[in-house]
Amino acid sequence: MKFIHIADVHLGVVPDAGKSWSEKRAADIWTTFTEVFAVAKKIKVDMVLIAGDLFHRQPLIRELREINYIFEQVPEIQVVIVAGNHDFLSVASNYRTFSFAKNVVFLKKNEIESVYFPELNTEVYGMSYWHREETSDVYDHITPKRQDAINILLAHGGDAKHIPFSPAKIIENGFDYIAAGHIHKGGVLEGMSVNPVPLDSNRKITTMQAVMAGALEPIDSNDTGEHGFWVGEITKAFGQVQFCPLRKCQYVHETIQLSSQMTNMAVQTIVKNLLANRKPYELYKIFLTGTLNADTELDLDWIRNQEAVVDVICSLRQDYDYDRLREENEQQLLGRFIAAMQSQGESEVYKKALEIGVEALLSAKLDR
Incomplete structure (x- = not known):
């Protein structure tokens, strides 16, 4: 199964407010999101995984229509989304009532749920934030239902106030890949704590089981280093991933x-x-x-x-x-x-x- 993994897009953010380039940066983030799906179509991925904070705050209906149009242009690609701490499902969230395209699955519950794609023999697990903070270590206690399927956890968190988790425990429980978001510095996850390790500069394809996507683009001056998206391929026997850097900012x-x-x-x-x-x-x-x-x-x-x-x-x-x-x-x-x-x-x-x-x-x- 071939996929693209992104997180922390923060659509709607206006970086560096007051600076001459601020509005352009806000527009560039929308453009970059669109370009990711153009790449997904070109390289023929099966799935795009969005690990939370697609929006910087509660999305407007017109904004949801815009991203849904992007999804509709790639009906052959499955899209799976969870809400993060920035775009959590508040009582009045437009996420709750919006109808996405047929190829989109939004895991909206505030508890772990899953969706199985029989044609890919892949099951994706995840949950959405209903509050700005979610402190339970719920990810560490999930066991996949289908051991013969490719099992993916779509996880947003990694610190004390936002679903702390241990990559090693989750992999030990039977998951084949952790598609994580929340920490804006991306990298491969190893061991018991969430500490992303960036890939080396020559962009080699790397074997992996867990990745923190990082912010698709930096959203403020503390988001240093490279940002981008991850292209991966996974079977029950192996997994590999490649980081694809973006250089708009x-x-x-x-x-x-x-x-x-x-x-x-x-x-x-x-x-x-x-x-x-x-x-x-x-x-x-x-x-x-x-x-x-x-x-x-x-x-x-x-x-x-x-x-x-x-x-x-x-x-x-x-x-x-x-x-x-x-x-x-x-x-x-x-x-x-x-x-x-x-x-x-x-x-x-x-x-x-x-x-x-x-x-x-x-x-x-x-x-x-």
């Missing part, structure tokens, strides 16, 4: 180490050079670390407003001339505080306390 975390001698213009030059060499699909979250002269003012808004910069996180330490400050303020609280802290030695704890205290006292002095 990739977030990169870049750390810039500053020294106290650097000026604002020097930092801007580093940022300009970094962005000049970026790949077209890369968006940057920049972390500024190190020390900065107390007299230097960084224009963080300039960095944030550069094209392809999502955010700037500043954790710089002020490089104060403590000896000069102590001498100039010898008879004042600031000077006495510096002298007292310097007498405690060179431990990192006292250095940090000295920095925080001096900054607070200088700020109080400026505010008068």
